[in-house]
Amino acid sequence: MPTDYDPIAELYQLSKRQPWRTHVEAHTLLGLIGDVSGLSVLDVACGEGFYTRLLKQRGASRVVGVDLSAGMVELARTQEAGHRLGISYQVGDARNLAFDGEFDLVVAAYLLNYARDRSELAAMCAGIARCLKPGGRFVTVNSNPATHFPTVPSFRKYGFEAANAGTGNWREGSPIRWKFYLDGQAFEIENYYLDVAAHEVALTAAGFLNIRWHAPQLAPQGEADFGLDFWSLLLTQCPVAFLECTR
């Protein structure tokens, strides 16, 4: 079963405060996204709006967030109501988005790893492509399709683990189980494994060009606060991967 985010929406929001989220995930993703001033931006699988808000605060002209989970969208709308940025949030499925060539940029943090097979991945990529203007960009971060999750090391010191030991027959569609540790609490989510080639086939079929994978980058503040040694495992065996392409 794909993870239902409604019951874990608030815990997931708390997990975005873990230092690796700021110093590696957000630093790398926002670096790839670059200058968004004046751009129309769609954040698919926006969750409670972590990146949606950052994109608007960085000068995007129109920002829309879409997510399958009503609980996540509710959390996003509550924050918008408390501090208005002019973002519109909708409940929706990446495979059936109702926008037609309206956006300069689509961002999707941890969406593609919800595809359980190549046809779901193709539907997500096609749905995203339909939202983009010709020449528009798609930038995303997901579970790393180059990682062999049954033998991945522990990332517990960063506050999470990929608990897949003993999953044996590792193949397309195998579940990737993540466990996040917060102060005194923990929660789990489940994604699915599809390899690098499956992603490139789906993106190409959807009309994307210039597909580029990117390694994680460490923010200078992360190095200053924790030291390079602390980050070396995450940077050398990173279980998440960054990707950009152009329609």
Ligand SMILES: C[S@@+](CC[C@H](N)C(=O)[O-])C[C@H]1O[C@@H](n2cnc3c(N)ncnc32)[C@H](O)[C@@H]1O
């Ligand atoms: C790990 S959360 C990421 C949320 C947000 N992008 C972030 O980085 O904080 C993954 C999100 O993907 C959403 N999701 C999964 N499948 C989806 C689909 N087919 N269409 C839209 N959202 C989807 C889930 O509801 C969940 O909120």
